[in-house]
Amino acid sequence: MSKMTLxxxxxxxxxxxxxxxxxxxxxxxxxxxxxxxxxxxAAGAKDVxxxxxxxxxxxxxxxxxxxxxxxxxxxxxEPTVEVRSPGIxxxxxxxxxxxxxxxxxxxxxxxxxLVNKHVYDKPAADIIEQ
Amino acid sequence: MHYTLCDxxxxxxxxxxxxxxxxxxxxxxxxxxxLDVSIRDNGCGMTDDELKRATDPFYSDGVxxxxxxxxxxxxxxxxxxxxxxxxxxxxxxxxxxxxxxxxFNPVHIDTPPLGDPVALLYQVMCFQGDYDLTxxxxxxxxxxxxxxxxxxxxxxxxLGDLESAASLGLLRDYIxxxxxxxxx
Numbered sequence: 001m002s003k004m005t006l007x008x009x010x011x012x013x014x015x016x017x018x019x020x021x022x023x024x025x026x027x028x029x030x031x032x033x034x035x036x037x038x039x040x041x042a043a044g045a046k047d048v049x050x051x052x053x054x055x056x057x058x059x060x061x062x063x064x065x066x067x068x069x070x071x072x073x074x075x076x077x078e079p080t081v082e083v084r085s086p087g088i089x090x091x092x093x094x095x096x097x098x099x100x101x102x103x104x105x106x107x108x109x110x111x112x113x114l115v116n117k118h119v120y121d122k123p124a125a126d127i128i129e130q
Numbered sequence: 131m132h133y134t135l136c137d138x139x140x141x142x143x144x145x146x147x148x149x150x151x152x153x154x155x156x157x158x159x160x161x162x163x164x165l166d167v168s169i170r171d172n173g174c175g176m177t178d179d180e181l182k183r184a185t186d187p188f189y190s191d192g193v194x195x196x197x198x199x200x201x202x203x204x205x206x207x208x209x210x211x212x213x214x215x216x217x218x219x220x221x222x223x224x225x226x227x228x229x230x231x232x233x234f235n236p237v238h239i240d241t242p243p244l245g246d247p248v249a250l251l252y253q254v255m256c257f258q259g260d261y262d263l264t265x266x267x268x269x270x271x272x273x274x275x276x277x278x279x280x281x282x283x284x285x286x287x288x289l290g291d292l293e294s295a296a297s298l299g300l301l302r303d304y305i306x307x308x309x310x311x312x313x314x
Contacts, residue, residue: 063294
């Protein structure tokens with residue numbers, strides 16, 4: 001890849017926007033939150049974000065919002081990924097690696113089926129607001 | 131300790147964002163025998179006493195997690211540099227911000243690998259919050275030094291947002307092209 005200029009980047013973004021507008025926008029209300037505290041980083045959250053981006057591009061659903069948060073309080077099962085998708089209860093996944101992240105995209109976001117083995121119901125008790 | 135040096139830096143920037151900084155400057159200067167990292171933020175800062183406690187792995191301010199007894203961000207950094215003949219200096223002023231200067235020693239056998247600077251740089255741009263961040267990555271090759279710079283506000287302006295998978299993917303491609311050019 002040759003060195004990209006800001007102008008080229010701007011044009012690519014415009015093209016993506018038009019492409020997205022023309023396509024079926026299923027999943028555009030989906031929000032994915034990745035825990036990026038010390039615990040998440042130590043457990044490999046960076047690779048998880050990378051894998052999510054790769055897979056979302058592959059399945060052609062780049063409208064999904066990805067947010068990086070700090071520690072979600074589930075340090076023992078980091079990396080953690082929370083998925084908020086219309087029609088499915090908000091779900092927190094734990095022990096997520098690149099492969100599980102790709103599964104979350106294909107199975108949960110695209111197909112509406114939970115990745116059962118990695119579901120952790122809700123944040124740890126110490127960060128739930130009373 | 132963290133698996134890579136980039137993970138260590140990522141953790142420190144996350145601290146800066148969480149400290150409510152509106153301005154963060156990250157410099158990474160790499161040569162064959164050193165990696166100098168400096169971070170400047172204008173976040174909430176710490177008193178001398180808080181700073182001393184922040185370096186203790188068995189201390190956390192308890193604000194975020196009431197019952198948590200550990201805080202490992204800075205201790206991971208200190209552990210990494212002290213066991214590999216690196217150096218670090220952290221200065222902080224309550225209400226003004228924090229400055230960190232680190233010299234990692236890539237020559238030491240126990241120094242973790244550099245890791246992935248591209249992932250580091252695009253991901254530090256994407257934390258939640260209204261902050262500006264300028265990252266400068268430079269590489270010395272013999273007597274010559276080359277560098278590139280990424281600025282968060284500029285990226286927001288060009289991409290429109292820094293949270294859709296489409297924007298993040300393009301941001302990654304952009305930084306990757308700068309990195310490839312730097313390494314070539």
